[in-house]
Amino acid sequence: MSALLVVEDVVKRFGGVAAVDGVSFTLDAGQVLGLIGPNGSGKTTLLGVLAGTHDPTSGKVTLDGRTASGRGAHRAVSAGIARTFQTTRLFGTWTLREALRLAHGERRGRPGWPDEQIANLLGLGDALDRPGASLTSAAQRLAMIALALATGPRVLLLDEPAVGMDGTEAAALAAAVRRAAGELGVAVVVVDHNMQFLMPLADTVLVMAAGAVLASGTPAQIRSDEAVIASYLGEA
Numbered sequence: 011m012s013a014l015l016v017v018e019d020v021v022k023r024f025g026g027v028a029a030v031d032g033v034s035f036t037l038d039a040g041q042v043l044g045l046i047g048p049n050g051s052g053k054t055t056l057l058g059v060l061a062g063t064h065d066p067t068s069g070k071v072t073l074d075g076r077t078a079s080g081r082g083a084h085r086a087v088s089a090g091i092a093r094t095f096q097t098t099r100l101f102g103t104w105t106l107r108e109a110l111r112l113a114h115g116e117r118r119g120r121p122g123w124p125d126e127q128i129a130n131l132l133g134l135g136d137a138l139d140r141p142g143a144s145l146t147s148a149a150q151r152l153a154m155i156a157l158a159l160a161t162g163p164r165v166l167l168l169d170e171p172a173v174g175m176d177g178t179e180a181a182a183l184a185a186a187v188r189r190a191a192g193e194l195g196v197a198v199v200v201v202d203h204n205m206q207f208l209m210p211l212a213d214t215v216l217v218m219a220a221g222a223v224l225a226s227g228t229p230a231q232i233r234s235d236e237a238v239i240a241s242y243l244g245e246a
Protein backbone atom coordinates (compact mmCIF):
# COMPACT_ATOMS: atom_id res chain seq x y z
CA MET A 11 0.00 0.00 0.00
CA SER A 12 1.40 3.40 -0.88
CA ALA A 13 1.76 6.13 1.74
CA LEU A 14 -1.02 8.63 2.42
CA LEU A 15 1.22 11.70 2.21
CA VAL A 16 4.24 11.78 -0.09
CA VAL A 17 6.64 14.72 0.03
CA GLU A 18 9.06 14.61 -2.89
CA ASP A 19 12.22 16.67 -3.05
CA VAL A 20 10.52 19.88 -1.93
CA VAL A 21 12.53 23.10 -2.35
CA LYS A 22 11.27 26.51 -1.22
CA ARG A 23 13.42 29.55 -1.96
CA PHE A 24 12.91 33.10 -0.74
CA GLY A 25 15.14 35.09 -3.07
CA GLY A 26 18.60 33.62 -2.58
CA VAL A 27 17.70 31.67 0.59
CA ALA A 28 16.70 28.01 0.26
CA ALA A 29 14.49 27.83 3.38
CA VAL A 30 13.61 24.24 2.43
CA ASP A 31 16.25 22.50 0.37
CA GLY A 32 15.23 19.13 -1.03
CA VAL A 33 13.08 17.49 1.66
CA SER A 34 11.43 14.12 1.04
CA PHE A 35 9.44 11.88 3.38
CA THR A 36 6.28 9.77 3.45
CA LEU A 37 3.60 9.44 6.09
CA ASP A 38 0.93 6.77 6.59
CA ALA A 39 -2.56 7.20 8.01
CA GLY A 40 -2.48 7.29 11.82
CA GLN A 41 1.27 7.97 11.94
CA VAL A 42 2.78 10.87 13.91
CA LEU A 43 5.88 12.59 12.48
CA GLY A 44 7.89 14.94 14.69
CA LEU A 45 9.69 17.73 12.84
CA ILE A 46 12.60 19.25 14.76
CA GLY A 47 15.66 21.36 14.10
CA PRO A 48 17.38 24.58 15.15
CA ASN A 49 15.75 28.00 14.70
CA GLY A 50 15.68 28.96 11.03
CA SER A 51 16.15 25.37 9.78
CA GLY A 52 12.99 25.53 7.65
CA LYS A 53 10.36 23.71 9.72
CA THR A 54 7.68 26.43 9.53
CA THR A 55 8.33 26.95 5.83
CA LEU A 56 7.94 23.21 5.19
CA LEU A 57 4.65 23.22 7.15
CA GLY A 58 3.58 26.17 4.97
CA VAL A 59 4.28 24.16 1.81
CA LEU A 60 2.30 21.21 3.21
CA ALA A 61 -0.54 23.56 4.21
CA GLY A 62 -0.60 25.20 0.78
CA THR A 63 0.33 28.68 2.02
CA HIS A 64 3.69 28.47 0.23
CA ASP A 65 4.09 27.25 -3.35
CA PRO A 66 7.14 24.99 -3.53
CA THR A 67 9.87 26.31 -5.84
CA SER A 68 10.26 22.70 -6.99
CA GLY A 69 9.16 19.26 -5.86
CA LYS A 70 5.66 18.33 -4.81
CA VAL A 71 3.36 17.00 -2.13
CA THR A 72 0.76 14.35 -2.95
CA LEU A 73 -2.11 13.18 -0.78
CA ASP A 74 -3.56 9.81 -1.79
CA GLY A 75 -1.78 10.13 -5.13
CA ARG A 76 -3.20 13.59 -5.91
CA THR A 77 -1.04 16.71 -6.01
CA ALA A 78 -1.85 18.84 -2.93
CA SER A 79 0.93 21.45 -3.06
CA GLY A 80 1.03 24.72 -4.97
CA ARG A 81 -2.73 25.29 -5.01
CA GLY A 82 -3.28 27.62 -2.06
CA ALA A 83 -4.32 27.02 1.54
CA HIS A 84 -7.99 26.68 0.74
CA ARG A 85 -7.36 23.91 -1.75
CA ALA A 86 -5.09 22.15 0.73
CA VAL A 87 -7.90 22.16 3.32
CA SER A 88 -10.28 20.88 0.64
CA ALA A 89 -7.78 18.14 -0.18
CA GLY A 90 -7.79 17.10 3.50
CA ILE A 91 -4.80 18.89 5.03
CA ALA A 92 -5.58 20.99 8.12
CA ARG A 93 -3.25 23.02 10.29
CA THR A 94 -3.39 24.80 13.62
CA PHE A 95 -1.89 28.18 14.37
CA GLN A 96 -0.41 29.43 17.59
CA THR A 97 -3.30 31.82 18.21
CA THR A 98 -6.22 30.72 20.40
CA ARG A 99 -8.33 33.84 19.99
CA LEU A 100 -10.58 32.69 17.21
CA PHE A 101 -13.73 32.00 19.15
CA GLY A 102 -13.74 33.96 22.40
CA THR A 103 -17.48 34.34 22.97
CA TRP A 104 -18.54 31.32 20.91
CA THR A 105 -18.93 27.94 22.46
CA LEU A 106 -16.69 25.18 21.17
CA ARG A 107 -19.76 23.49 19.64
CA GLU A 108 -20.62 26.65 17.68
CA ALA A 109 -17.06 26.99 16.43
CA LEU A 110 -16.93 23.32 15.40
CA ARG A 111 -20.14 23.78 13.39
CA LEU A 112 -18.52 26.55 11.38
CA ALA A 113 -15.49 24.35 10.68
CA HIS A 114 -17.78 21.64 9.25
CA GLY A 115 -18.24 23.93 6.23
CA GLU A 116 -14.67 23.12 5.20
CA ARG A 117 -15.33 19.40 4.86
CA ARG A 118 -16.46 19.86 1.25
CA GLY A 119 -18.26 16.55 1.14
CA ARG A 120 -15.52 14.61 2.98
CA PRO A 121 -16.84 12.50 5.84
CA GLY A 122 -16.15 13.90 9.29
CA TRP A 123 -16.56 12.71 12.85
CA PRO A 124 -19.22 13.70 15.40
CA ASP A 125 -18.33 16.76 17.47
CA GLU A 126 -18.70 14.70 20.66
CA GLN A 127 -16.18 12.14 19.41
CA ILE A 128 -13.63 14.85 18.57
CA ALA A 129 -14.19 16.64 21.88
CA ASN A 130 -13.91 13.42 23.91
CA LEU A 131 -10.73 12.35 22.11
CA LEU A 132 -9.16 15.66 23.06
CA GLY A 133 -10.45 15.57 26.65
CA LEU A 134 -12.86 18.44 25.92
CA GLY A 135 -16.14 16.59 26.46
CA ASP A 136 -17.15 18.99 29.27
CA ALA A 137 -16.10 22.06 27.28
CA LEU A 138 -18.41 21.71 24.28
CA ASP A 139 -21.04 24.16 25.48
CA ARG A 140 -18.74 26.65 27.17
CA PRO A 141 -17.46 29.86 25.57
CA GLY A 142 -13.91 29.48 24.29
CA ALA A 143 -12.69 32.38 26.41
CA SER A 144 -13.73 30.58 29.64
CA LEU A 145 -11.39 27.63 28.95
CA THR A 146 -7.84 27.38 30.32
CA SER A 147 -5.14 28.30 27.82
CA ALA A 148 -4.16 24.61 27.51
CA ALA A 149 -7.80 23.69 26.78
CA GLN A 150 -7.98 26.51 24.21
CA ARG A 151 -4.98 25.00 22.43
CA LEU A 152 -6.71 21.61 22.39
CA ALA A 153 -9.83 23.36 21.09
CA MET A 154 -7.82 24.70 18.12
CA ILE A 155 -6.90 21.10 17.30
CA ALA A 156 -10.58 20.14 17.63
CA LEU A 157 -11.44 22.86 15.09
CA ALA A 158 -8.83 21.53 12.66
CA LEU A 159 -10.21 17.98 13.10
CA ALA A 160 -13.76 19.25 12.49
CA THR A 161 -12.74 19.95 8.88
CA GLY A 162 -12.41 16.15 8.47
CA PRO A 163 -8.72 16.11 7.52
CA ARG A 164 -6.56 13.15 6.48
CA VAL A 165 -3.43 15.05 7.55
CA LEU A 166 -3.13 17.37 10.58
CA LEU A 167 -0.26 19.87 10.88
CA LEU A 168 0.53 21.16 14.40
CA ASP A 169 2.84 24.15 14.77
CA GLU A 170 4.34 24.24 18.28
CA PRO A 171 1.16 23.02 20.00
CA ALA A 172 2.86 22.62 23.41
CA VAL A 173 4.20 26.18 23.65
CA GLY A 174 3.47 27.65 27.09
CA MET A 175 2.28 24.32 28.54
CA ASP A 176 3.66 22.78 31.72
CA GLY A 177 4.78 19.13 31.75
CA THR A 178 1.37 17.76 32.81
CA GLU A 179 -0.50 19.76 30.17
CA ALA A 180 1.98 18.78 27.46
CA ALA A 181 1.68 15.09 28.40
CA ALA A 182 -2.13 15.35 28.21
CA LEU A 183 -1.80 17.03 24.80
CA ALA A 184 0.52 14.27 23.55
CA ALA A 185 -1.95 11.60 24.73
CA ALA A 186 -4.81 13.45 23.02
CA VAL A 187 -2.91 13.72 19.71
CA ARG A 188 -2.06 10.01 19.87
CA ARG A 189 -5.71 9.10 20.47
CA ALA A 190 -6.82 11.31 17.56
CA ALA A 191 -4.23 9.79 15.20
CA GLY A 192 -5.03 6.22 16.26
CA GLU A 193 -8.81 6.41 16.43
CA LEU A 194 -9.42 8.70 13.46
CA GLY A 195 -6.53 7.45 11.29
CA VAL A 196 -5.29 11.00 10.76
CA ALA A 197 -1.60 11.41 9.86
CA VAL A 198 -0.01 14.11 12.03
CA VAL A 199 3.05 16.33 11.50
CA VAL A 200 4.12 18.11 14.71
CA VAL A 201 6.73 20.86 14.97
CA ASP A 202 7.90 21.53 18.52
CA HIS A 203 11.09 22.40 20.36
CA ASN A 204 9.91 20.59 23.51
CA MET A 205 11.62 17.20 23.25
CA GLN A 206 9.95 15.82 26.41
CA PHE A 207 6.65 16.38 24.64
CA LEU A 208 7.63 15.38 21.13
CA MET A 209 9.83 12.29 21.52
CA PRO A 210 7.26 10.09 23.31
CA LEU A 211 4.56 11.26 20.89
CA ALA A 212 6.29 10.73 17.52
CA ASP A 213 6.50 7.45 15.61
CA THR A 214 9.23 8.93 13.46
CA VAL A 215 11.29 12.10 13.74
CA LEU A 216 12.70 14.20 10.91
CA VAL A 217 15.54 16.54 11.84
CA MET A 218 16.09 19.58 9.64
CA ALA A 219 19.24 21.68 9.42
CA ALA A 220 19.70 24.59 6.99
CA GLY A 221 16.62 23.55 5.03
CA ALA A 222 17.69 19.93 4.44
CA VAL A 223 17.06 16.63 6.25
CA LEU A 224 19.91 16.02 8.67
CA ALA A 225 18.48 12.73 9.95
CA SER A 226 15.27 10.75 10.18
CA GLY A 227 14.30 7.69 12.18
CA THR A 228 12.59 6.51 15.33
CA PRO A 229 12.87 8.75 18.40
CA ALA A 230 15.41 6.29 19.87
CA GLN A 231 17.56 6.44 16.71
CA ILE A 232 17.40 10.23 16.67
CA ARG A 233 18.32 10.58 20.33
CA SER A 234 21.53 8.62 19.74
CA ASP A 235 22.47 10.18 16.37
CA GLU A 236 25.84 11.92 16.77
CA ALA A 237 25.16 14.58 14.11
CA VAL A 238 21.78 15.42 15.66
CA ILE A 239 23.24 15.66 19.16
CA ALA A 240 26.01 17.91 17.87
CA SER A 241 23.76 20.25 15.90
CA TYR A 242 20.58 20.32 17.94
CA LEU A 243 19.82 17.95 20.80
CA GLY A 244 22.94 18.92 22.69
CA GLU A 245 21.33 22.32 23.24
CA ALA A 246 17.65 21.29 23.48
Ligand SMILES: Nc1ncnc2c1ncn2[C@@H]1O[C@H](COP(=O)(O)OP(=O)(O)OP(=O)(O)O)[C@@H](O)[C@H]1O
Pocket residue numbers: 024027028029047048049050051052053054055056
Ligand atom coordinates in the same frame (compact mmCIF):
# COMPACT_ATOMS: atom_id res chain seq x y z
N1 LIG B 1 8.74 34.89 3.99
C1 LIG B 1 10.06 34.77 4.05
N2 LIG B 1 10.86 35.57 3.31
C2 LIG B 1 12.22 35.44 3.36
N3 LIG B 1 12.86 34.52 4.12
C3 LIG B 1 12.12 33.71 4.87
C4 LIG B 1 10.68 33.77 4.88
N4 LIG B 1 10.22 32.82 5.74
C5 LIG B 1 11.31 32.18 6.22
N5 LIG B 1 12.44 32.70 5.72
C6 LIG B 1 13.82 32.25 6.00
O1 LIG B 1 13.84 30.86 5.78
C7 LIG B 1 14.64 30.19 6.75
C8 LIG B 1 13.81 29.13 7.47
O2 LIG B 1 12.86 29.76 8.33
P1 LIG B 1 11.71 28.97 9.09
O3 LIG B 1 10.86 29.97 9.80
O4 LIG B 1 11.03 28.04 8.17
O5 LIG B 1 12.56 28.13 10.16
P2 LIG B 1 12.07 27.33 11.45
O6 LIG B 1 12.86 26.08 11.48
O7 LIG B 1 10.59 27.20 11.45
O8 LIG B 1 12.53 28.28 12.64
P3 LIG B 1 11.90 28.46 14.13
O9 LIG B 1 12.24 27.22 14.89
O10 LIG B 1 12.63 29.66 14.66
O11 LIG B 1 10.42 28.69 13.98
C9 LIG B 1 15.18 31.28 7.65
O12 LIG B 1 16.47 31.64 7.16
C10 LIG B 1 14.21 32.41 7.46
O13 LIG B 1 14.82 33.66 7.68
